[in-house]
Amino acid sequence: MPWYLYLALKQLFPSGRLVSLFCVVSVIGVTLGVAVLLIVQSVMNGFGKEIRDKLADTDGHVRIQGGGILYQTWPLVEMAEQIDGVEAVSPYAEGMVMMMHRNIPAFPFVRGVDVFGDEPIVPFDKYLRSGKFEDLDDETVFLGAGLAASIGAYAGSTVEVYSPLMLEKLKKDEVLLPRELTVAGIFETGYNEIDANTMIVTLRLMQELYGLNDGAHGVALRLKNRDDAVKVANQLNAQLQPPYSATTWLDRNSAMLSVLVLEKTVMSFIILFIVLVAAFSIASSLYTAVVRKTREIGLLGAMGARSRHTAAIFCLQGMIIGVVGSLLGVGFALLALHYRVNIIDAITAATDSRDMMIRFYKFREPPVHYEATDFVLTVAFALVVSTLAGLIPAWFAARLKPADALRNE
Amino acid sequence: MSNDAVLQTAGLTKIFKGPDADIEVLAGVDLCVRAGESVSIRGESGAGKTTLLYILSTLELPDAGEVFWNGESVLKKSADWRAARRTTFMGLVFQSYYLIPELNALENVLMAARLAGRLNGETRQRAKDLLAQVGLSERLRHMPGQLSGGERQRVALARALLNKPALVLADEPTGNLDEHTGAEVMDIFLKMCAEEQVALCLVTHNPAFAARTARRLFMRGGVLEEIGSHEGTEAQR
Numbered sequence: 201m202p203w204y205l206y207l208a209l210k211q212l213f214p215s216g217r218l219v220s221l222f223c224v225v226s227v228i229g230v231t232l233g234v235a236v237l238l239i240v241q242s243v244m245n246g247f248g249k250e251i252r253d254k255l256a257d258t259d260g261h262v263r264i265q266g267g268g269i270l271y272q273t274w275p276l277v278e279m280a281e282q283i284d285g286v287e288a289v290s291p292y293a294e295g296m297v298m299m300m301h302r303n304i305p306a307f308p309f310v311r312g313v314d315v316f317g318d319e320p321i322v323p324f325d326k327y328l329r330s331g332k333f334e335d336l337d338d339e340t341v342f343l344g345a346g347l348a349a350s351i352g353a354y355a356g357s358t359v360e361v362y363s364p365l366m367l368e369k370l371k372k373d374e375v376l377l378p379r380e381l382t383v384a385g386i387f388e389t390g391y392n393e394i395d396a397n398t399m400i401v402t403l404r405l406m407q408e409l410y411g412l413n414d415g416a417h418g419v420a421l422r423l424k425n426r427d428d429a430v431k432v433a434n435q436l437n438a439q440l441q442p443p444y445s446a447t448t449w450l451d452r453n454s455a456m457l458s459v460l461v462l463e464k465t466v467m468s469f470i471i472l473f474i475v476l477v478a479a480f481s482i483a484s485s486l487y488t489a490v491v492r493k494t495r496e497i498g499l500l501g502a503m504g505a506r507s508r509h510t511a512a513i514f515c516l517q518g519m520i521i522g523v524v525g526s527l528l529g530v531g532f533a534l535l536a537l538h539y540r541v542n543i544i545d546a547i548t549a550a551t552d553s554r555d556m557m558i559r560f561y562k563f564r565e566p567p568v569h570y571e572a573t574d575f576v577l578t579v580a581f582a583l584v585v586s587t588l589a590g591l592i593p594a595w596f597a598a599r600l601k602p603a604d605a606l607r608n609e
Numbered sequence: 610m611s612n613d614a615v616l617q618t619a620g621l622t623k624i625f626k627g628p629d630a631d632i633e634v635l636a637g638v639d640l641c642v643r644a645g646e647s648v649s650i651r652g653e654s655g656a657g658k659t660t661l662l663y664i665l666s667t668l669e670l671p672d673a674g675e676v677f678w679n680g681e682s683v684l685k686k687s688a689d690w691r692a693a694r695r696t697t698f699m700g701l702v703f704q705s706y707y708l709i710p711e712l713n714a715l716e717n718v719l720m721a722a723r724l725a726g727r728l729n730g731e732t733r734q735r736a737k738d739l740l741a742q743v744g745l746s747e748r749l750r751h752m753p754g755q756l757s758g759g760e761r762q763r764v765a766l767a768r769a770l771l772n773k774p775a776l777v778l779a780d781e782p783t784g785n786l787d788e789h790t791g792a793e794v795m796d797i798f799l800k801m802c803a804e805e806q807v808a809l810c811l812v813t814h815n816p817a818f819a820a821r822t823a824r825r826l827f828m829r830g831g832v833l834e835e836i837g838s839h840e841g842t843e844a845q846r
């Protein structure tokens with residue numbers, strides 16, 4: 201082991217004692233910074249991923265649209281089915297309707313889905329709170345939980361639906377009869393935008409309500425892996441002629457998605473300052489050490505140490521603190537996230553706020569998603585910053601001339 | 610230039626720029642120390658003894674003059690070369706002991722071997738032997754803070770001798786110790802330098818210690834004056 205590494209280690213872990221106070225305090229600083237950064241990032245990833253999951257699930261990963269009503273969807277469906285990674289394809293139609301239940305009106309967004317395909321594009325089963333997807337037919341409807349609550353409907357209720365097409369009839373003074381539908385079940389995605397104003401009907405019913413005959417508004421695709429969305433859309437666009445084009449769920453939700461990214465970036469940036477503050481405390485402690493040890497530095501020079509090696513003692517201390525602090529920080533973050541339910545339970549039990557927590561946040565277990573880049577970037581940042589923190593004192597140490605240092609009585 | 614001179618200088622000059630006036634601390638110092646020879650240097654406070662030792666070890670550079678280690682001119686060499694050479698060529702002992710507080714006695718001694726890249730079983734054994742010779746065989750794992758002043762200086766002495774240097778430069782090694790302890794440490798010091806056949810350049814204020822070296826020099830007006838050798842002292846009696 202080079203002597204300067206040996207001395208750096210010895211100053212952090214002196215003989216006879218386990219560890220120096222400076223080492224403990226500095227390592228804790230870095231550990232806290234790294235741990236908090238990773239915990240916040242992972243929880244934000246978790247929530248972000250849930251939102252992305254819902255956006256992707258409820259929207260279809262890729263859609264083909266043609267600037268209006270498509271009367272012949274089967275060539276598009278066939279084309280899409282040829283592409284690698286596509287799991288299911290089906291036409292859809294969507295739009296607004298007016299709905300009444302016991303004289304309470306609502307103006308929900310209706311999605312007409314093809315129930316005859318092997319699998320639905322949107323995995324409703326996952327979100328159904330009551331009812332079975334098989335019950336969806338031309339006389340029934342699924343309501344979002346928020347929507348159902350606002351009009352006081354529940355499974356088994358009958359709702360009246362008025363479509364825009366009926367306005368045409370109204371103009372011609374025809375008798376206006378609403379379509380009566382039975383609520384087959386309630387779904388809840390947890391994404392309020394959708395739950396509060398969406399209802400699901402069969403594609404055929406939607407075609408009837410909107411007078412589309414056999415037409416649809418587009419074709420929706422579900423992929424095996426939603427991360428392939430851009431690739432698949434590009435492949436489709438290469439084959440499609442205008443006005444047809446394929447868009448991904450990423451395009452359609454870009455505003456929401458960029459807010460998610462921005463949120464995480466800003467949060468991480470703010471928390472980075474914990475690591476920076478830790479680095480400043482390392483730098484100031486090491487600088488004090490250089491001043492305190494001026495004569496020993498002189499002695500090392502007198503014994504034949506080169507100034508760059510003497511400087512390395514201090515630089516290495518910063519680096520070692522960075523390494524140990526980051527590792528502990530990663531470990532601490534993983535541990536805290538693993539036991540997050542227990543931790544939250546303990547806190548809410550102590551503050552008597554468990555019910556409130558569940559009512560407001562609708563969870564007991566915050567979602568967590570680990571991303572390798574977060575870990576790599578955070579650890580790299582902590583390492584670089586704490587090494588830099590050692591570099592400044594090291595520079596002062598290197599500038600000391602042994603004779604001057606030794607005279608410094 | 611004599612062949613067995615471990616240390617030789619020619620016309621060393623050092624001028625410090627002071628706030629009021631420039632001080633010529635060294636004004637042409639010629640010194641020659643032969644292998645195994647012990648030389649003492651006395652002089653008034655501020656005469657320039659410490660400055661001379663720093664220049665002899667090239668921790669400080671003279672304004673003029675030459676320094677030879679084992680007959681080799683060293684001032685024109687690179688600082689790295691001199692640093693590397695210093696690890697094995699010379700040992701330094703100072704008035705303050707400058708032990709590294711995070712290392713125990715044995716580890717402090719072994720720092721000399723680490724710096725020279727010579728840490729091995731042999732040097733470990735030699736470090737223990739040296740500490741035993743200075744009477745610290747029971748204190749190998751004591752931290753500097755747990756040692757008395759005299760004990761610390763003995764550790765510093767063992768450290769200076771570890772790499773079997775040809776020369777030891779000592780700047781008032783007993784200056785911080787009381788008379789009795791100082792005499793004790795000086796006894797050990799002189800005895801071990803003689804045993805190891807190391808040339809010694811000893812700066813001291815104490816005439817009694819100076820009297821025990823083979824050659825005695827006095828620094829005055831920036832130059833060294835020979836005030837006698839053992840033969841001379843004998844003759845004076």
Ligand SMILES: Nc1ncnc2c1ncn2[C@@H]1O[C@H](COP(=O)(O)OP(=O)(O)OP(=O)(O)O)[C@@H](O)[C@H]1O
Binds near residue numbers: 634
């Ligand atoms: N870095 C420096 N800058 C300016 N003057 C210096 C410097 N170092 C030493 N001097 C001056 O050089 C002179 C000799 O100093 P030095 O330390 O060599 O004396 P000394 O003989 O060792 O004295 P003492 O016996 O008190 O230790 C002193 O007058 C001191 O003021």
Ligand SMILES: [Mg+2]
Binds near residue numbers: 659660780
């Ligand atoms: Mg002096």
